[in-house]
Amino acid sequence: MGKRLLLEHAHVESIDRLDVYRRHGGYAAVEKALKSMSPAEVVEEVKKSGLRGRGGAGFPTGLKWSFLDKKSGRPRYLVCNADESEPGTFKDRYLMEKLPHLLLEGIIVSSYALESHCAFIYVRGEFRWIIKILERAIEEACAAGWLGKNILGTGFDLDIIVHPGAGAYICGEETALLESLEGKRGLPRIKPPFPAVVGLYGMPTVVNNVETLAATPWIVLNGGDAYASIGIGKSTGTKLISACGNIRKPGVYEIELGLSLEEFLYSDEWCGGMEGAYGLKAVVPGGSSVPILPASLALKTASGQPRLLSYESLAEGGFESGSMLGSGGFIVYDEAQCIVRNTFNFARFYHHESCGQCSPCREGTGWLERILHKLEEGHGTLADIDLLWDVQKKIEGNTICPLGDAAAWPVASAIRHFRHEFEEHVHHPERCLFRRRQAAVPVNALAEPV
Amino acid sequence: MIRITIDDIETQVEEGTTILNAARKIGGKIVPPAMCYYSSLPGSGGKCRACLVKVEQASARDPRPMPKLVASCCTPAQDGMVVRNITSPEVIEARKGVVELLLVNHPLDCPICDQAGECDLQNFAYEHGLEKTRSEFPRRTFDPIDIGPHIQLHMTRCILCYRCTLVADQLTNERVHGILWRGEVSEISTYIQKAIDNDFSGNMIDVCPVGALTDKHFRFRNRVWFLNPMDAHRACSKCSGKVVLWLRGKEIYRVTARKDAYGEVHDFICNACRWEHYDLNDWVVEGPRSFQPWSVINANKYNAQTKELPDQLYSKLDNRRWNEFEGVT
Numbered sequence: 044m045g046k047r048l049l050l051e052h053a054h055v056e057s058i059d060r061l062d063v064y065r066r067h068g069g070y071a072a073v074e075k076a077l078k079s080m081s082p083a084e085v086v087e088e089v090k091k092s093g094l095r096g097r098g099g100a101g102f103p104t105g106l107k108w109s110f111l112d113k114k115s116g117r118p119r120y121l122v123c124n125a126d127e128s129e130p131g132t133f134k135d136r137y138l139m140e141k142l143p144h145l146l147l148e149g150i151i152v153s154s155y156a157l158e159s160h161c162a163f164i165y166v167r168g169e170f171r172w173i174i175k176i177l178e179r180a181i182e183e184a185c186a187a188g189w190l191g192k193n194i195l196g197t198g199f200d201l202d203i204i205v206h207p208g209a210g211a212y213i214c215g216e217e218t219a220l221l222e223s224l225e226g227k228r229g230l231p232r233i234k235p236p237f238p239a240v241v242g243l244y245g246m247p248t249v250v251n252n253v254e255t256l257a258a259t260p261w262i263v264l265n266g267g268d269a270y271a272s273i274g275i276g277k278s279t280g281t282k283l284i285s286a287c288g289n290i291r292k293p294g295v296y297e298i299e300l301g302l303s304l305e306e307f308l309y310s311d312e313w314c315g316g317m318e319g320a321y322g323l324k325a326v327v328p329g330g331s332s333v334p335i336l337p338a339s340l341a342l343k344t345a346s347g348q349p350r351l352l353s354y355e356s357l358a359e360g361g362f363e364s365g366s367m368l369g370s371g372g373f374i375v376y377d378e379a380q381c382i383v384r385n386t387f388n389f390a391r392f393y394h395h396e397s398c399g400q401c402s403p404c405r406e407g408t409g410w411l412e413r414i415l416h417k418l419e420e421g422h423g424t425l426a427d428i429d430l431l432w433d434v435q436k437k438i439e440g441n442t443i444c445p446l447g448d449a450a451a452w453p454v455a456s457a458i459r460h461f462r463h464e465f466e467e468h469v470h471h472p473e474r475c476l477f478r479r480r481q482a483a484v485p486v487n488a489l490a491e492p493v
Numbered sequence: 494m495i496r497i498t499i500d501d502i503e504t505q506v507e508e509g510t511t512i513l514n515a516a517r518k519i520g521g522k523i524v525p526p527a528m529c530y531y532s533s534l535p536g537s538g539g540k541c542r543a544c545l546v547k548v549e550q551a552s553a554r555d556p557r558p559m560p561k562l563v564a565s566c567c568t569p570a571q572d573g574m575v576v577r578n579i580t581s582p583e584v585i586e587a588r589k590g591v592v593e594l595l596l597v598n599h600p601l602d603c604p605i606c607d608q609a610g611e612c613d614l615q616n617f618a619y620e621h622g623l624e625k626t627r628s629e630f631p632r633r634t635f636d637p638i639d640i641g642p643h644i645q646l647h648m649t650r651c652i653l654c655y656r657c658t659l660v661a662d663q664l665t666n667e668r669v670h671g672i673l674w675r676g677e678v679s680e681i682s683t684y685i686q687k688a689i690d691n692d693f694s695g696n697m698i699d700v701c702p703v704g705a706l707t708d709k710h711f712r713f714r715n716r717v718w719f720l721n722p723m724d725a726h727r728a729c730s731k732c733s734g735k736v737v738l739w740l741r742g743k744e745i746y747r748v749t750a751r752k753d754a755y756g757e758v759h760d761f762i763c764n765a766c767r768w769e770h771y772d773l774n775d776w777v778v779e780g781p782r783s784f785q786p787w788s789v790i791n792a793n794k795y796n797a798q799t800k801e802l803p804d805q806l807y808s809k810l811d812n813r814r815w816n817e818f819e820g821v822t
Contacts, residue, residue, distance in 0.1 A: 211675070228675075233538075235569070394676065394677065396676070397676040397677065401539070401541070402541050402591060402594055402652065403542055403594050405653065405676060405677055406594040406595065406677065408677070409676075410594070410597050437587070437589075437591075437594060438590075438594075440561045440562060441591065443539060443542075443564075
């Protein structure tokens with residue numbers, strides 16, 4: 044059993060209530076930080092811990108905090124990004140549902156470190172029930188004096204406001220989130236300036252993912268060095284992985300970074316191996332926007348090393364033979380899955396969620412979807428595959444925010460690693476695995492004629 | 494002052510100047526095209542991605558290159574920055590991509606579009622586009638909406654540069670139109686049952702880079718290259734009164750604001766100047782307006798105005814940069 048820093052008490056009955064949470068050591072980090080540490084010391088511990096943003100980009104949290112403009116004396120805000128909408132990712136939802144007070148504790152500690160007196164939780168609009176859970180938790184914490192004016196008599200004030208989004212994927216991008224929080228259209232801002240200088244309402248702002256903030260209480264209690272000793276290399280600590288797809292035990296798992304992908308996939312402790320009779324075909328290791336890895340590259344890197352679940356190991360080989368840890372949405376495909384269908388499905392999502400502000404993404408995502416639809420329906424030509432490659436290249440890196448990249452990467456990697464399957468759709472569309480499954484035709488191997 | 498090098502040409506600019514404006518200071522072919530940036534409308538830019546450039550060296554202090562191409566219209570120049578525009582194949586390739594993507598849904602019916610001849614997208618596509626379209630899917634179309642008495646909206650042609658919303662925000666009392674929906678189906682529309690009707694609404698037509706917003710009083714009455722543009726002014730209590738009259742013989746076909754070498758208006762004009770003075774006697778005519786030599790609006794005009802043959806004129810202009818052409822006539 045690996046170390047569990049976040050989900051240690053997740054299975055305790057009524058842990059979402061303050062008294063139960065408190066009995067299991069809750070809010071000790073707030074007491075320790077507010078009573079015996081200075082804000083700078085908390086920042087220093089987080090820096091030492093090597094904690095990296097858990098939302099997808101993996102930016103060092105301590106470094107992000109140190110960019111915050113504290114000198115100008117303007118109000119500072121902490122915003123918790125709970126707009127988890129990446130297909131395949133459902134870790135924050137689990138965390139907030141089970142342990143709302145852990146998130147609040149993390150926000151209090153982090154706000155103290157940033158000397159912010161107002162924090163926002165921007166919750167994805169579809170998470171209606173979680174909004175209620177969070178609001179009840181905030182009420183409990185306020186009543187018990189963990190929030191509000193003069194917390195623990197230390198003179199530190201903090202309010203937490205829960206703000207529901209309206210269900211747009213783009214509002215998970217930090218600047219679009221800030222626009223939406225301000226009541227405007229959720230369009231990403233042009234950077235620079237970065238939120239650390241001009242953020243919410245023009246004030247210095249830090250935007251952190253739910254899981255990142257939830258990791259801070261443990262760091263405060265046990266020290267940054269203790270956190271840094273968990274994990275491997277620059278991937279310190281633990282990470283929540285939401286596993287789904289054709290596996291025996293889908294769910295949210297907390298792993299120590301550096302666990303091998305093979306062990307995570309096949310061990311009974313985690314995913315429990317493949318579900319059904321088919322073998323592993325591909326893995327998307329970090330949510331829909333990261334490149335897909337075929338089975339051979341998922342288990343071993345191109346250089347023959349075992350593939351580990353860490354920021355570095357998953358990225359090894361660049362986009363040629365690697366992927367990204369991303370947000371930890373671990374999607375597993377068995378040999379009966381159609382990669383073209385899956386790529387089309389992702390492209391449809393990004394087309395629907397493109398905000399329409401900048402032209403490559405607005406026009407390109409729709410084009411990608413249409414070409415993929417044509418291929419999937421069996422009307423495609425070999426030239427369409429090359430066109431698809433060309434179009435994704437023209438989107439990638441040329442957009443305001445990473446949504447363009449997120450739309451381009453799955454398409455690029457699918458063509459790179461599964462070109463034969465696209466070609467199969469051109470030459471023998473009737474062999475499409477998706478359609479054969481729909482028609483309840485037994486699927487054995489791609490090569491087998493119908 | 495800071496030093497910046499663009500395509501191996503060094504210049505000095507004020508701190509806070511964007512790469513695009515530094516390039517415009519140098520002038521000539523190294524100026525990136527811009528479809529959404531508008532220097533007289535703060536907050537514009539960053540959206541069309543036509544002005545992408547490669548930053549080879551971020552600054553003297555941090556000599557690393559920037560990982561992605563950046564939008565030159567909203568990236569501030571740093572001291573010691575080294576930028577590549579037309580000397581970078583990567584930039585040219587990206588720009589081709591932007592044109593192609595902008596044209597995926599833009600109708601290719603310039604011959605029946607009223608903007609033809611003065612359309613930024615047409616010029617941009619002519620310079621960077623492919624000769625044929627690779628998209629075979631039906632283009633996005635919209636139902637026509639009546640947005641007011643003076644302006645015709647043809648949303649099908651819109652490239653969503655957001656300039657017209659900035660005009661409404663910055664020049665008029667209240668904005669009654671904006672962007673609805675999101676993504677590919679976003680469209681410009683007015684607030685329920687509101688019409689765009691204020692003293693400066695006509696400027697929305699001038700800032701529109703394509704034929705999405707056209708002048709109801711002028712559209713389809715004439716082609717711009719058949720008209721003679723003349724600088725003129727009148728005393729106006731609302732605006733500068735500096736305009737361009739578009740004449741055919743002595744008849745004024747339309748009145749617009751004056752655009753600079755980059756197609757940008759700096760002295761916005763009021764609707765009274767634009768639509769209420771079609772009599773030549775209302776105006777003090779200053780002389781013919783000159784356009785970039787490649788502009789179709791010049792067709793057959795140099796002869797008459799300069800009393801020189803075009804060939805002689807062009808030989809005179811050799812070795813000079815485009816921005817020096819201003820005032821040639």
